Amino acid sequence: MWLIFGLGNPGPRYALTRHNVGVMVLHRLAEQAGCSLGRKRFGALVGMGQLAGQRVLLAAPQTFMNASGRSVAQAARFFGEDPRSIIVIHDDVDLAFGRIRIKAGGGHGGHKGLRSIIEHLGCADFARVRVGIGRPPENVETSNHVLSPFQQSERAALGDIVEGAALAIPLLIDHGIDVAMNRYNGRLWGTAEARQ
Numbered sequence: 001m002w003l004i005f006g007l008g009n010p011g012p013r014y015a016l017t018r019h020n021v022g023v024m025v026l027h028r029l030a031e032q033a034g035c036s037l038g039r040k041r042f043g044a045l046v047g048m049g050q051l052a053g054q055r056v057l058l059a060a061p062q063t064f065m066n067a068s069g070r071s072v073a074q075a076a077r078f079f080g081e082d083p084r085s086i087i088v089i090h091d092d093v094d095l096a097f098g099r100i101r102i103k104a105g106g107g108h109g110g111h112k113g114l115r116s117i118i119e120h121l122g123c124a125d126f127a128r129v130r131v132g133i134g135r136p137p138e139n140v141e142t143s144n145h146v147l148s149p150f151q152q153s154e155r156a157a158l159g160d161i162v163e164g165a166a167l168a169i170p171l172l173i174d175h176g177i178d179v180a181m182n183r184y185n186g187r188l189w190g191t192a193e194a195r196q
Contacts, residue, residue, distance in 0.1 A: 157190025
């Protein structure tokens with residue numbers, strides 16, 4: 001079974017902020033998997049369904065971002081899953097808006113959610129779907145940038161980006177991470193070319 005986590009902060013105040021793009025993708029995945037995130041388990045809103053013919057747990061941790069690891073570790077222990085069966089979807093300020101990058105393992109790059117997951121799992125051997133939100137403008141703190149909503153000019157493309165990231169997950173499950181990386185890394189989403 002695959003355990004798929006969309007990172008963000010809980011509550012309506014944060015729902016449409018950049019930091020919550022992982023949760024946005026998770027909700028789109030729930031539609032694909034034929035489930036809803038209606039149950040509370042492992043400190044997260046969860047749903048069970050199928051993607052690419054495989055059983056999946058979809059989970060949106062309900063802690064704040066910097067404590068996401070508690071939920072991930074609880075679910076991994078309960079299901080006895082290897083970290084290589086975990087996929088984490090998260091925002092990334094080091095990627096331009098419209099970029100999606102698939103990655104296996106690695107460090108946290110300063111992302112507090114990833115740092116928490118690595119600490120609680122005791123390893124970094126999980127897949128990541130990184131969704132670019134871009135660097136903050138000059139004189140804007142990174143913490144303020146990630147907690148701000150997407151600009152009006154970005155919102156038109158956001159649906160395509162979320163859809164693209166959601167489509168990466170069944171591809172990764174069905175064909176492996178190398179195929180997903182080759183298909184996604186370096187591609188710009190939210191453009192007419194990306195839809196082709």
